[in-house]
Amino acid sequence: xxxxxxxxxxxxxxxxxxxxxxxxxxxxxxxxxxxxxxxxxxxxxxxxxxxxxxxxxxxxxxxxxxxxxxxxxxxxxxxxxxxxxxxxxxxxxxxxxxxxxxxxxxxxxxxxxxxxxxxxxxxxxxxxxxxxxxxxxxxxxxxxxxxxxxxxxxxxxxxxxxxxxxxxxxxxxxxxxxxxxxxxxxxxxxxxxxxxxxxxxxxxxxxxxxxxxxxxxxxxxxxxxxxxxxxxxxxxxxxxxxxxxxxxxxxxxxxxxxxxxxxxxxxxxxxxxxxxxxxxxxxxxxxxxxxxxxxxxxxxxxxxxxxxxxxxxxxxxxxxxxxxxxxxxxxxxxx
Amino acid sequence: xxxxxxxxxxxxxxxxxxxxxxxxxxxxxxxxxxxxxxxxxxxxxxxxxxxxxxxxxxxxxxxxxxxxxxxxxxxxxxxxxxxxxxxxxxxxxxxxxxxxxxxxxxxxxxxxxxxxxxxxxxxxxxxxxxxxxxxxxxxxxxxxxxxxxxxxxxxxxxxxxxxxxxxxxxxxxxxxxxxxxxxxxxxxxxxxxxxxxxxxxxxxxxxxxxxxxxxxxxxxxxxxxxxxxxxxxxxxxxxxxxxxxxxxxxxxxxxxxxxxxxxxxxxxxxxxxxxxxxxxxxxxxxxxxxxxxxxxxxxxxxxxxxxxxxxxxxxxxxxxxxxxxxxxxxxxxxx
Numbered sequence: 001x002x003x004x005x006x007x008x009x010x011x012x013x014x015x016x017x018x019x020x021x022x023x024x025x026x027x028x029x030x031x032x033x034x035x036x037x038x039x040x041x042x043x044x045x046x047x048x049x050x051x052x053x054x055x056x057x058x059x060x061x062x063x064x065x066x067x068x069x070x071x072x073x074x075x076x077x078x079x080x081x082x083x084x085x086x087x088x089x090x091x092x093x094x095x096x097x098x099x100x101x102x103x104x105x106x107x108x109x110x111x112x113x114x115x116x117x118x119x120x121x122x123x124x125x126x127x128x129x130x131x132x133x134x135x136x137x138x139x140x141x142x143x144x145x146x147x148x149x150x151x152x153x154x155x156x157x158x159x160x161x162x163x164x165x166x167x168x169x170x171x172x173x174x175x176x177x178x179x180x181x182x183x184x185x186x187x188x189x190x191x192x193x194x195x196x197x198x199x200x201x202x203x204x205x206x207x208x209x210x211x212x213x214x215x216x217x218x219x220x221x222x223x224x225x226x227x228x229x230x231x232x233x234x235x236x237x238x239x240x241x242x243x244x245x246x247x248x249x250x251x252x253x254x255x256x257x258x259x260x261x262x263x264x265x266x267x268x269x270x271x272x273x274x275x276x277x278x279x280x281x282x283x284x285x286x287x288x289x290x291x292x293x294x295x296x297x298x299x300x301x302x303x304x305x306x307x308x309x310x311x312x313x314x315x316x317x318x319x320x321x322x323x324x325x326x327x328x329x330x331x332x333x334x335x
Numbered sequence: 336x337x338x339x340x341x342x343x344x345x346x347x348x349x350x351x352x353x354x355x356x357x358x359x360x361x362x363x364x365x366x367x368x369x370x371x372x373x374x375x376x377x378x379x380x381x382x383x384x385x386x387x388x389x390x391x392x393x394x395x396x397x398x399x400x401x402x403x404x405x406x407x408x409x410x411x412x413x414x415x416x417x418x419x420x421x422x423x424x425x426x427x428x429x430x431x432x433x434x435x436x437x438x439x440x441x442x443x444x445x446x447x448x449x450x451x452x453x454x455x456x457x458x459x460x461x462x463x464x465x466x467x468x469x470x471x472x473x474x475x476x477x478x479x480x481x482x483x484x485x486x487x488x489x490x491x492x493x494x495x496x497x498x499x500x501x502x503x504x505x506x507x508x509x510x511x512x513x514x515x516x517x518x519x520x521x522x523x524x525x526x527x528x529x530x531x532x533x534x535x536x537x538x539x540x541x542x543x544x545x546x547x548x549x550x551x552x553x554x555x556x557x558x559x560x561x562x563x564x565x566x567x568x569x570x571x572x573x574x575x576x577x578x579x580x581x582x583x584x585x586x587x588x589x590x591x592x593x594x595x596x597x598x599x600x601x602x603x604x605x606x607x608x609x610x611x612x613x614x615x616x617x618x619x620x621x622x623x624x625x626x627x628x629x630x631x632x633x634x635x636x637x638x639x640x641x642x643x644x645x646x647x648x649x650x651x652x653x654x655x656x657x658x659x660x661x662x663x664x665x666x667x668x669x670x
Contacts, residue, residue: 006339153519196547297632297636
């Protein structure tokens with residue numbers, strides 16, 4: 001039964017207000033803290049101590065208007081919206097419902113914002129403990145939803161004195177297989193573990209994880225390394241928002257393209273989808289009216305625009321060039 | 336320091352093979368197990384005990400071909416693909432890279448599949464412990480990636496003897512605010528906590544959480560309640576896949592619609608996007624050629640199709656009706 005962990009709640013911290021010294025409040029409530037402990041601190045009390053509160057009307061339509069203004073201020077980008085739910089990317093890069101703005105565990109005339117820089121908050125708090133002779137790690141945690149799975153879990157917004165990721169890359173399992181893709185988000189797992197003893201209404205804003213090897217001496221890189229950059233993110237937009245992006249691209253005017261040679265299979269799939277009568281020409285695809293008269297000419301314009309969308313779905317952008325005999329879609333280079 | 340949790344690794348379980356009695360192996364390695372403990376069991380040893388292995392070539396292109404066949408069999412739906420990464424929805428409803436198929440901690444001629452029904456696996460294992468006089472909860476866990484955040488965490492695939500969600504709805508915080516949206520995925524948090532003592536190469540496939548109040552007497556509803564149904568899922572498809580869906584819709588032929596009255600603001604936005612010269616008519620929007628000659632007729636067909644895509648992006652489907660004088664987009668009812 002050795003090598004286990006303990007998860008210990010810190011009770012009796014009480015209300016936190018702007019300017020409070022969290023290290024003092026926490027050591028007062030938990031005089032048993034020891035070197036090597038990982039303190040998982042709910043971001044809300046960090047925010048309160050840092051004065052990250054906004055005054056809002058207690059009720060009425062003015063409250064909702066004020067909340068929307070606050071939300072806009074905390075939002076870098078709206079990721080997805082459905083009904084009353086707005087998932088946004090915050091200025092920190094966190095993707096969260098309502099930018100993490102919270103109306104719970106605060107009086108009705110205030111909203112609590114996330115700490116401005118949770119890694120900096122964690123570093124400051126760790127320094128305050130070091131000044132008291134205690135070498136602890138700090139994780140600033142909050143509750144988040146997830147894609148695909150019901151229910152919320154606590155994850156880390158900030159960290160100091162512990163590395164956010166534990167890297168198994170380069171290790172081998174007992175069968176000799178290299179663990180090539182395994183980076184564990186341990187500060188998220190520590191936050192989740194701590195939540196199990198916190199509860200939501202119990203006024204337990206801090207839990208201590210005892211026995212976890214921290215693998216770092218300094219502050220470490222912080223929890224910001226957990227924010228996936230947009231280039232690596234396959235779920236940058238909600239499905240409805242990404243579908244609308246595609247539709248708006250299809251609605252956009254044709255842009256001049258430079259010559260490119262697309263995958264013939266991709267072109268074949270696009271042509272099959274539209275079922276248009278086309279001719280392959282040197283630089284692209286030629287469409288001619290299927291009959292005589294004005295309606296046939298209008299029809300070929302509509303078909304060409306449809307084929308342009310189908311090609312774009314295959315990552316083959318084209319320029320739409322119209323003349324009196326038909327349309328040429330000239331191949332461009334994918335963005 | 337009361338009311339805390341302990342997270343205890345179970346070492347010395349050794350290799351698990353098909354037909355092994357996991358309850359016997361675990362009690363042998365952890366004779367200190369007690370009523371009320373939550374056992375977090377890595378799905379891999381559950382799969383191995385259940386014989387959920389597939390033989391594959393140890394190397395060469397045949398291995399990759401076999402792996403792709405196995406992946407197709409475990410896949411209900413490809414959610415997103417980029418480069419070598421394929422995120423799929425499994426037949427269970429889990430959204431995971433490579434359907435959770437694993438080549439680590441197994442010899443090179445086998446792949447390990449997820450248990451067929453992890454909740455049933457958890458219930459069976461719990462029953463096996465009950466038969467030995469031990470009333471424990473079982474969580475079957477696995478490692479998953481997440482949208483938006485780097486690093487992996489362990490989550491629950493199956494559960495028995497513990498409720499997957501802890502519901503705070505209907506509770507009030509000390510300020511009288513109702514906690515309206517808070518359902519915590521506690522079995523995911525327990526899985527994450529357990530991972531902290533497991534490691535990846537340490538042959539610690541089971542961890543015990545001691546001291547967590549289970550709040551249920553029977554098996555409970557299982558971890559399947561954590562699978563979000565597609566209707567509630569704002570991230571059903573990867574961004575690239577959803578964009579392509581939109582583009583393919585824009586490429587699709589016009590479908591007959593029934594009369595509807597769309598939001599005039601939505602129509603105004605779509606018309607502005609396309610910058611087309613249009614006329615509002617009773618049932619929709621009318622476009623006429625901007626000049627004389629064949630090219631102007633072709634142009635109005637292309638513009639009408641662009642406007643149709645822009646309207647669809649605003650959730651206003653239309654039917655495209657061509658005559659010799661121009662095009663009418665008639666409003667339909669959103670799907």
